[in-house]
Amino acid sequence: xxxxxxxxxxxxxxxxDEETKKELYEIKDNEEEIKERFFKDLEFGTAGLRGxxxxxxxxxxxxxxxxxxxxxxxxxxxxGEDRAKRGVVIAYDVRHYSKEFAREAASVLxxxxxxxYIFDDIRPTPELSFAVRYLNxxxxxxxxxxxxxxxxxxxxxxWDKGSQILDDVAIxxxxxxxxxxxxxxxxxxxxxxxxxxxxxxxxxxxxxxYYKKVLSLALNEDIDKDIKIVYTPLNGTxxxxxxxxxxxxxxxxxxxxxxxxxxxxxxxxxxxxxxxxIKAFELALKLAREKDADLIIATDPDxxxxxxxxxxxxxxxxxxxxxxxxxxIQYLLSQRKEKQLLSDKSVIIKSIVTGNLxxxxxxxxxxxxxxxxxxxxxxxxxxxxxxxxxxxxxxxxEESIGFVTGNFVRxxxxxxSAMMLxxxxxxxxxxGRTLVDVxxxxxxKYGYYLENNFSLIYEGIEGMEKISKxxxxxxxxxxxxxxxxxxxxxxxxxxxxIYDIDGNVIGKVERIPSSNVxxxxxxxxxxxAIRPSGTEPKLKVYIYSFARTRxxxxxxxxxxxxxxxxIIEKI
Numbered sequence: 001x002x003x004x005x006x007x008x009x010x011x012x013x014x015x016x017d018e019e020t021k022k023e024l025y026e027i028k029d030n031e032e033e034i035k036e037r038f039f040k041d042l043e044f045g046t047a048g049l050r051g052x053x054x055x056x057x058x059x060x061x062x063x064x065x066x067x068x069x070x071x072x073x074x075x076x077x078x079x080g081e082d083r084a085k086r087g088v089v090i091a092y093d094v095r096h097y098s099k100e101f102a103r104e105a106a107s108v109l110x111x112x113x114x115x116x117y118i119f120d121d122i123r124p125t126p127e128l129s130f131a132v133r134y135l136n137x138x139x140x141x142x143x144x145x146x147x148x149x150x151x152x153x154x155x156x157x158x159w160d161k162g163s164q165i166l167d168d169v170a171i172x173x174x175x176x177x178x179x180x181x182x183x184x185x186x187x188x189x190x191x192x193x194x195x196x197x198x199x200x201x202x203x204x205x206x207x208x209x210y211y212k213k214v215l216s217l218a219l220n221e222d223i224d225k226d227i228k229i230v231y232t233p234l235n236g237t238x239x240x241x242x243x244x245x246x247x248x249x250x251x252x253x254x255x256x257x258x259x260x261x262x263x264x265x266x267x268x269x270x271x272x273x274x275x276x277x278i279k280a281f282e283l284a285l286k287l288a289r290e291k292d293a294d295l296i297i298a299t300d301p302d303x304x305x306x307x308x309x310x311x312x313x314x315x316x317x318x319x320x321x322x323x324x325x326x327x328x329i330q331y332l333l334s335q336r337k338e339k340q341l342l343s344d345k346s347v348i349i350k351s352i353v354t355g356n357l358x359x360x361x362x363x364x365x366x367x368x369x370x371x372x373x374x375x376x377x378x379x380x381x382x383x384x385x386x387x388x389x390x391x392x393x394x395x396x397x398e399e400s401i402g403f404v405t406g407n408f409v410r411x412x413x414x415x416x417s418a419m420m421l422x423x424x425x426x427x428x429x430x431x432g433r434t435l436v437d438v439x440x441x442x443x444x445k446y447g448y449y450l451e452n453n454f455s456l457i458y459e460g461i462e463g464m465e466k467i468s469k470x471x472x473x474x475x476x477x478x479x480x481x482x483x484x485x486x487x488x489x490x491x492x493x494x495x496x497x498i499y500d501i502d503g504n505v506i507g508k509v510e511r512i513p514s515s516n517v518x519x520x521x522x523x524x525x526x527x528x529a530i531r532p533s534g535t536e537p538k539l540k541v542y543i544y545s546f547a548r549t550r551x552x553x554x555x556x557x558x559x560x561x562x563x564x565x566x567i568i569e570k571i
Contacts (some may be wrong), residue, residue, distance in 0.1 A: 003038035015183035050154035060153040069105045071177035073112035083138045087115030091128035092143040094263035110194035111187035120203040124303035126413035133162040144302040147274035163410035164377030219335040223426035225250045228293040232257040232284045235264035236301030275307030299414035305401045306417035312436040322355040325397040331424040333365040343392040351398040353542040357449040380410035448553035455538040485522040493517040
C-alpha cells in the first residue's frame with residue numbers, strides 16, 4: 001500500500017501547487033487510478049523518462065521533471081566546476097507542456113549554478129544532439145515523447161558526445177533522484193530571473209551551423225531534382241528544417257501536407273503520430289495522387305525518424321525500416337566508394353533486432369558491421385567507442401525507421417535521412433529506376449530477407465507480469481523446431497551467452513551490454529527475437545525469414561508468427 005502513502009505525501013506537501021492537488025483530490029475514491037499513478041517512479045528506459053501527462057510519481061509532470069533534473073544537476077556538479085560552466089542544452093517538441101517542462105528543467109539547472117542553453121522554440125531532437133557537440137556542452141535534455149499518442153510526454157538526457165546517456169551516467173543520476181526524499185531538496189530559480197545570467201536563449205546561429213553540416217553530406221549534384229516529393233511533418237518539429245534542407249539541395253517540387261504542416265499537440269489529423277503505421281500516410285497519399293509524386297516522406301513529431309512510400313507501377317509502396325536502411329546503405333556506400341571516401345576501417349552499426357540485408361551489402365564494400373542493443377543511445381554509444389579506436393562511421397540504423405550518417409549528430413536524424421533519401425531517389429531516377437527497383441535488385445542479389453515486426457500490448461501491473469512470464473517461458477522451454485525450420489542456436493542477451501540447442505554455452509556476444517532480449521536462429525538463416533519495450537507496456541516481437549524466393553520467405557514468416565502466437569496464448 002506504499003502508493004497510498006505516496007499519494008497522501010503529495011496531497012500534504014507544501015511544495016505541490018493547488019492545481020495539482022485539485023487533480024489528485026478528484027481521484028481520491030479511485031484506488032486503482034491512485035495505484036497506477038503512484039505504484040512506482042518513472043524510470044529511465046531506452047530513451048530516458050516517458051509517460052502519460054498527469055499528477056503522480058508514475059506520470060510526466062513538472063515535479064517529476066524537476067526531480068530528474070536535480071538528479072542530473074547533482075551528477076554534473078559532482079564532476080567538477082568545469083562541467084557546470086560548459087552547461088546543458090535544452091530543446092523541446094510540440095507536445096502539451098513541452099515548453100513548460102523545458103523551462104522547469106532550465107530553472108532547476110540554473111538553481112544549481114549550471115549554465116543553460118535553451119532553444120527559442122521547438123526543434124527536432126537530432127538538432128539537440130548536434131547543439132551539445134557544437135556548443136561543447138556537458139549534457140543535453142530534450143522534452144519529447146517522439147511518436148507516442150498525444151497524452152504522453154518524455155525527457156531524454158544526452159551526454160557530452162551528443163549521444164543519449166548510457167548506464168555510466170543514467171545509474172548515478174537515478175540514484176541521485178532516489179536520494180531526493182522531498183521536493184524541498186530541489187534547488188531552482190524562476191526562469192525569468194535566470195535569463196541572461198545562467199540561462200541563455202539559442203536559435204538561428206545553431207540552426208545555420210546544423211543545416212550547413214547536413215548539406216555537407218550530399219554526394220551527388222548530378223541528380224534529377226525535378227522529382228516530386230510529398231512531405232508530412234505530422235504536425236511536429238520537422239516542417240522548417242526538412243523543407244529548408246530540401247530547398248537548399250535544389251529540389252523544386254516539394255509539396256507539404258497542409259493539414260499536418262503546423263504544430264498540433266493533439267495530432268488531430270492522425271491521432272497516433274507514428275509514421276511506421278501506414279494510417280499516418282492517409283493525407284499524404286491523397287496529396288501524392290493529386291500531384292503524381294515520386295516519393296512520400298514523413299517524419300515523426302520530434303523529427304528523428306523517417307518513413308517512406310515510393311511510387312511504383314502506379315501504386316504507392318511503403319518501405320519499412322529494414323528496407324529503407326538497405327537502400328540507404330547501398331546508395332551511400334556505392335557513392336562513397338566511387339568517390340574514394342571509404343576507409344579500410346569504415347563501419348556501419350545496426351541494432352540486434354534489425355535485419356541482415358544491410359550487413360550483406362556493407363560486406364560487398366568491405367565495410368564491417370557492428371551490432372548493439374536496440375535504441376540509438378546504444379548505436380551512437382558504440383560509435384563513440386569505435387571512433388576512439390580509429391574506425392570511420394558510415395551509417396547507423398535500426399528497423400524502427402531510425403537512420404543517421406555523418407559524425408556531427410549522435411542520434412537518429414529525420415532531417416539527414418530525408419535529404420539523403422531524396423538524393424538517392426533523384427540519383428536513381430536519372431537511370432529510370434525507383435527506390436523499389438533498387439530494393440528488388442538487392443533481393444535478387446542477396447535473397448529475400450523479409451520481416452514481420454509487431455508489438456503485443458499488455459497494460460498496467462498485470463501486463464508487466466504477463467510479459468515477464470512470456471520471457472521466462474522462452475528462456476526455459478522455447479520450441480526447438482517450427483514446421484521444418486530447426487533452431488540451431490540462441491542468444492540470451494541478459495547473460496551475454498550464445499547457446500546451442502541443448503543449452504550448452506558455445507560463445508559470448510561482444511561489445512553488447514546486458515539486456516532482457518532473446519534471439520533464436522534457425523538453420524536456414526531465418527530468426528526471431530523477443531524483448532520487453534523499455535518505454536511502453538509492450539512485448540516487442542521481431543521475425544525475420546530468409547529464402548531465395550519471395551513466396552517461400554513469406555510462407556516462413558507466417559509459419560513462425562502463427563506458432564509464436566499459439567504459444568503465448570497458452571501462457
